[in-house]
Amino acid sequence: MAKIWVEAYGCSASFADSEMITGLVVNGGHTLADDPSDADLNVIVTCSVKDATADKMIYRIKRLKNKPLVVAGCLPKAETATVDKFSPKASLLGPNSLGKTLEIIESTLRGHKKIELEDSDISKVGLPKVRLNPAVGIVEIASGCMSECTFCQTKISKGEIRSFRVGDIVRQVRQEIDDGCSEIWLTSTDNGCYGLDIGTDLPSLIDNVSEIEHDFMIRVGMMNPMYMPRIRKDLLESFENPKLFKFLHIPVQSGSNQVLKDMKRGHTADVFRKSSDIFRKKFERFTVSTDIIVGFPTETEEDFGQTLDMIQETRPDIINLSRYSARLGTKAAFMDQINVLDIMKRSKTVFEIASKISYERNQEWVGWKGEVLFDEISGDTIKGRNYAYKPVIVQEKVKLGHRKKVEITRATKHGLYGHIIS
Numbered sequence: 001m002a003k004i005w006v007e008a009y010g011c012s013a014s015f016a017d018s019e020m021i022t023g024l025v026v027n028g029g030h031t032l033a034d035d036p037s038d039a040d041l042n043v044i045v046t047c048s049v050k051d052a053t054a055d056k057m058i059y060r061i062k063r064l065k066n067k068p069l070v071v072a073g074c075l076p077k078a079e080t081a082t083v084d085k086f087s088p089k090a091s092l093l094g095p096n097s098l099g100k101t102l103e104i105i106e107s108t109l110r111g112h113k114k115i116e117l118e119d120s121d122i123s124k125v126g127l128p129k130v131r132l133n134p135a136v137g138i139v140e141i142a143s144g145c146m147s148e149c150t151f152c153q154t155k156i157s158k159g160e161i162r163s164f165r166v167g168d169i170v171r172q173v174r175q176e177i178d179d180g181c182s183e184i185w186l187t188s189t190d191n192g193c194y195g196l197d198i199g200t201d202l203p204s205l206i207d208n209v210s211e212i213e214h215d216f217m218i219r220v221g222m223m224n225p226m227y228m229p230r231i232r233k234d235l236l237e238s239f240e241n242p243k244l245f246k247f248l249h250i251p252v253q254s255g256s257n258q259v260l261k262d263m264k265r266g267h268t269a270d271v272f273r274k275s276s277d278i279f280r281k282k283f284e285r286f287t288v289s290t291d292i293i294v295g296f297p298t299e300t301e302e303d304f305g306q307t308l309d310m311i312q313e314t315r316p317d318i319i320n321l322s323r324y325s326a327r328l329g330t331k332a333a334f335m336d337q338i339n340v341l342d343i344m345k346r347s348k349t350v351f352e353i354a355s356k357i358s359y360e361r362n363q364e365w366v367g368w369k370g371e372v373l374f375d376e377i378s379g380d381t382i383k384g385r386n387y388a389y390k391p392v393i394v395q396e397k398v399k400l401g402h403r404k405k406v407e408i409t410r411a412t413k414h415g416l417y418g419h420i421i422s
């Protein structure tokens, strides 16, 4: 039996994969190392969504390859040659091959490189797991998506949509709750197209999960806005359930319809405007999070202006900002690229506007009194979330998974601060 070190990067789905890899390792009789230097074998669950991220993965791979190494996640699937170049002896485990985890670890421990990149997992529901946060159950509901966005390398790694069955997911959520979780994240590559390949959809899944009789909260993960017109009416009803955090992450990417067309996003900027507007009208202080890419190859100054206008109009609470970078194997990588200095200038502009909006939106919460679920230990403080999934920090000591009534006294662009009132 060996000591195994596992580190993970990327989206919630990637962290969910790392929890399952660790669960399979422990189930297989191995133990977990506290540090790579203490390990017999290292596992890195990679993300390759952006150039900067891929560079960081390569840096980590170089540091971890002094021991037997398994490179998992999106990078080995999207850029096999890149991983082989920097760590030719490393074994490779794809994001949809988790069932092969033990086989690949034991082969690598014996000094035999093994490659498992085929999509062999029928489902990821019901696998053993070691949670990164005991209060939060990250439940993958599907893998892959139904889009062909021209900038996206994740599509190469995760492939076509494969939704897991509603019944299996409900069973998994019950397991998470039985194991002590008070918060459930329903996550996948694109929640918007969940179930469209198996004759169901996201609102139906949410309704089934919400029916579970227990005191827990649900966070619905990222969804491409292109599916909103199709599911919005039902989704609004599903969100009426008090278990649902009044929060949605809807990556719009650009305010220019021409750029969205060149990105093959399948939606217009108005779909995002309308969706954030409708949810905010229905639910008081609903939190809208979005992603913006600046510097996409075909983005002109005028297109960029349309993105700024859309941001000013919709005032998203959170903007995850990316500078476009050409990812290997994507269609956009073959387009004429924009000067990097222009991309940096545009990203600085969006960053300043986004910071100002986040700060002003959080200021609106000063004086608010209400319930907070404390769900995350960060350093020596414990962070909570209110009904709108706003991060709340208090000075008082609170137990993980507990709920307390809090009064908000201060806000920054990152979150809310307050004290417990009952």
Ligand code: SF4
Residues within 6 Å of the ligand: 144, 145, 146, 147, 148, 149, 152, 153, 154, 155, 189, 190, 224
């Ligand atoms: S929806 Fe688009 S950006 Fe998202 S994973 Fe699929 S192809 Fe990539």
